[in-house]
Amino acid sequence: MVSYRSEVVSICRALFRARRHQYPHYNLREYTKRRTLDGFRMNKKLTDQSKVNEAYAEAKAQLVVLERSVKLYSLYPPKTKNIMEF
């Protein structure tokens, strides 16, 4: 049985650690962190291999969208800080 654990862990790491994967916008940044964490938590207990494959494929697709989106949003950062960032 092929275990995707290493790939899953690498995606998780990519989504969190790399500074280039963060939005300059406060709300979007916090949402991305929370949603990815919860997304991985919710799928942690899956045992059916087809479901695992599905979830993995979805995570990969989302990573592509996220990278592209963060690159674009970083080109238009907000001009003043959000009140929450003080």
Place this chain on the structure above:
Amino acid sequence: MASKVISSTIRRTLTKPHGVVFRRHNLSTAAAAAATDYEDESIMMKGVRISGRPLYLDMQATTPIDPRVFDAMNDSGINEYGNPHSRTHLYGWEAENAVEVARIQVAKLIGASPKEIIFMSGATEANNTAVKGVMHFYKDTKKHVITTQTEHKCVLDSCRHLQQEGFEVTYLPVKTDGLVDLEMLREAIRPDTGLVSIMAVNNEIGVVQPMEEIGQICKEHNVPFHTDAAQAIGKIPVDVKKWNIGLMSMSAHKIYGPKGVGALFVRRRPRIRLEPLMNGGGQERGLRSGTAATQQILGFGAACDLAMKEMEYDEKWIKGLQERLLNGIREKLDGVVVNGSMESRYSGNLNLSFAYVEGESLLMGLKEVAVSSGSACTSASLEPSYVLRALGVDEDMAHTSIRFGIGRFTTKEEIDKAVELTVKQVVKLREMSPLYEMVKEGIDIKNIQWSQH
């Protein structure tokens, strides 16, 4: 060598995580530099100085575009620029495919068939088309429209327009919790009633009407049922078959989609006929002529798709935040009233009234929280909102109402900060208020004989 330096600088600046304010490196002392930095970073607009971007708690007015939706719009917007109604070349075919995909996504969210979705420029146009279009089509036999007093302005204004043309309109009153009285609706239906229009989720107070029961009543009397579901789709489960809906207005920018696009669901079995508002080349089944706004429509489809996947997760999160907000405020303040029913409510909308506080001054002090007040839609006049008046709320409580809109991107820290700022402002105003002093001493305000000076 120089190019390497340039490219590394660009990479460094482009990957700064925070909101970028390029600080001028002053040669003056640290204190002066700090003061100048503050000046640079604060915002000065309309005579008000705010230290940074306020936290956004006005999700009923509009929502930010979800980055995933924005991403879905970009590729097509750049490359698939053809007119979806051009039948002769690839550009038209591609654009038409994109619009059809979006149509299927919208239809799946509400449980309809894609052939029943007409794309429009927003929920306002959809409401206008539905109300005026249906009544104009059946104007020989049906002369009566039923709606409620808490509807959105566009529905009320369309009904007023119909009244000027000679139709009769019944504006149903609502109970004090904002819900429609089903017996009154049953009695109001006449043989010549052409349309019943009741919104699913109210944008000001957030109450959810008993849609299934209303749909049942309309089915019994064979009257088309129109609902403005702009605040409802993607947030509460919507099923046009279960609710027996004939027409439904939808809006994209309330579900993290782009502004400028919406849709009207027009039932095909049994067929609802209506007269189009926009005449022209017969696009969109003849009901809305004009070139389809491909990029916006794609965004709408993507937003609906996302909403369907995320509905449960968002609902849990938003409910938790609503409880946190309400409990946080109630712990520290008394005299806080929730406008509208607490049981039958969409959790992302919390409309609170604070007793013994003046509304305008409360809003002026809450500049760091972007919220809306009860009289937002009628803010040119100083009258409180007609929705709150229809609920039977006292004038003074209606003036101090604040609508907190919680959404997908709201964080716990934002809610805590909003609680802190609101409580601080209300306490400050109540300390200055002589009325509050009198209430504390036990005097009943309503029975005071004010003397003239």
